[in-house]
Amino acid sequence: xxxxxxxxxxxxxxxxxxxxxxxxxxxxxxxxxxxxxxxxxxxxxxxxxxxxxxxxxxxxxxxxxxxxxxxxxxxxxxxxxxxxxxxxxxxxxxxxxxxxxxxxxxxxxxxxxxxxxxxxxxxxxxxxxxxxxxxxxxxxxxxxxxxxxxxxxxxxxxxxxxxxxxxxxxxxxxxxxxxxxxxxxxxxxxxxxxxxxxxxxxxxxxxxxxxxxxxxxxxxxxxxxxxxxxxxxxxxxxxxxxxxxxxxxxxxxxxxxxxxxxxxxxxxxxxxxxxxxxx
Numbered sequence: 676x677x678x679x680x681x682x683x684x685x686x687x688x689x690x691x692x693x694x695x696x697x698x699x700x701x702x703x704x705x706x707x708x709x710x711x712x713x714x715x716x717x718x719x720x721x722x723x724x725x726x727x728x729x730x731x732x733x734x735x736x737x738x739x740x741x742x743x744x745x746x747x748x749x750x751x752x753x754x755x756x757x758x759x760x761x762x763x764x765x766x767x768x769x770x771x772x773x774x775x776x777x778x779x780x781x782x783x784x785x786x787x788x789x790x791x792x793x794x795x796x797x798x799x800x801x802x803x804x805x806x807x808x809x810x811x812x813x814x815x816x817x818x819x820x821x822x823x824x825x826x827x828x829x830x831x832x833x834x835x836x837x838x839x840x841x842x843x844x845x846x847x848x849x850x851x852x853x854x855x856x857x858x859x860x861x862x863x864x865x866x867x868x869x870x871x872x873x874x875x876x877x878x879x880x881x882x883x884x885x886x887x888x889x890x891x892x893x894x895x896x897x898x899x900x901x902x903x904x905x906x907x908x909x910x911x912x913x914x915x916x917x918x919x920x921x922x923x924x925x926x927x928x929x930x931x932x933x934x935x936x937x938x939x940x941x942x943x944x945x946x947x948x949x950x951x952x953x954x
Contacts, residue, residue, distance in 0.1 A: 689854060694808045695784060699759050701904045702806075708740035708766045709902035717830050717885055717946065718746040718801050724881070724950055725828045727752055731796040734820060737785050737803025741767030741778065747799065748776040755795075757783040758803075786812040793822040802946075805831040805861035814870035821953050827871070829949040833862030833882070836945030837932045844928060845909050848921050862947040877952040887942040892929040895940055896922060 721743065727733065729751035735744040738756030740763050748754045748771065756778055758764050764780045771778040783789050785800070785807040798821045807813040817827050832838040839859040851857070860866045864880050872878060889895040899906040910918050932942045 689809075691808045691812075694852070694855070695759075698806065698808065701908050703760045703762060704904040705902040705907045706766075707760070707763060707902065707904060709898065711740045711742055713887070714802070714885070715742050715746065717883075718743040718799075720883065721799065721801060721828045721830050721948055722746045722750060724879075724948055725797060725799075725826050727797060732794070733797045733799065734788070734790070734795040736788065736798060736800040736817060737806070738767055738780065739763050739803065741770050741780070743799045743801045744778050744780070745770060745774065745776065747797070748774075748778055752797070755779045755781065755790075757781050757785075757788060759784050786816045788816050788820050790820045792819055793825075794820050796822055796825045798825070798827045799829075801830040802832065804829065805858045808855055810856050810860070810866075810870060818871070818874050818953060823953055824876075825953050827949075827951040827953065829861065829867075829947075829951075830883075831861035831947050831949070832859050833945045833947050834859040836862070836884075837887070837928070837942050838944045838946075841925065841928060844924055845906075845921070848917060849909055849912055862945075864947065867947070867949055871949075871951045874954055875951045876954045877950075879950040881948045882945055883948050884943045884945050887940070887944055889940045891938065891940050892926045892933070895929060895942075896925060 727747060727750045731752045733747040733752040733754045735747065735754065735756040738744045738758045741756055744754050744756035744767065756767055759782060761782055764782060767780050785804050786809050798817050804813050804817065821827055839862065842857065842859055867880060887895065900910055913921060929940065929942055933940050934943065935941045
């Protein structure tokens, strides 16, 4: 009887709310805008790949400090940007004001956008949606708010590129919850097919490379430990021996990928650029 009851028991949906709360606190620590200030090129290239039309209504999900939202606004689109970190949204508003763009920035989770179905001609997310804890719900939400015939543009770090390898390295020190898919899975073409293929009339994926350029490996690590929430929290969670070991291993990974021999640091990191046309 007990065995039968166990077999027939309904499967409860996984509760992502506590994970969202922890992630929000992580991204609110430090100041991602410092890191994001080095990445605008990715958003500019994505907007060119999307061939954005002036006057299009565009949503930038997990906008951070507004890189992709600003890239779309520079092409005279009508832009909304959402994120769940209020301080980053405030930074994005200041940037938009400095450039003279009227972008509507709102607080929202990636998988719960406060908009009606088919509200946007284009939906963007640059190194943002990939970190949401529920990939299926997040992809469904990006599709829901996009008009039929509209486009979704994504940029996500790949599993085997430098950034994906750094995620795996940190995961050896602080193993992620087994029920959560790794963020870099969004950089795997097969995963993108799984998430978006059935809803797409066309799906284009291009492997691109972003160059992390810093004064040295030590400079990059110092910057990320100070300003990049996930790295800051990872070091905080370890004891002194663990912090020293993680610093050593990350430095070795940086030096392994460094293409410069003059003392500076240039580390190529592969990401997947995705353009989905919704049926």
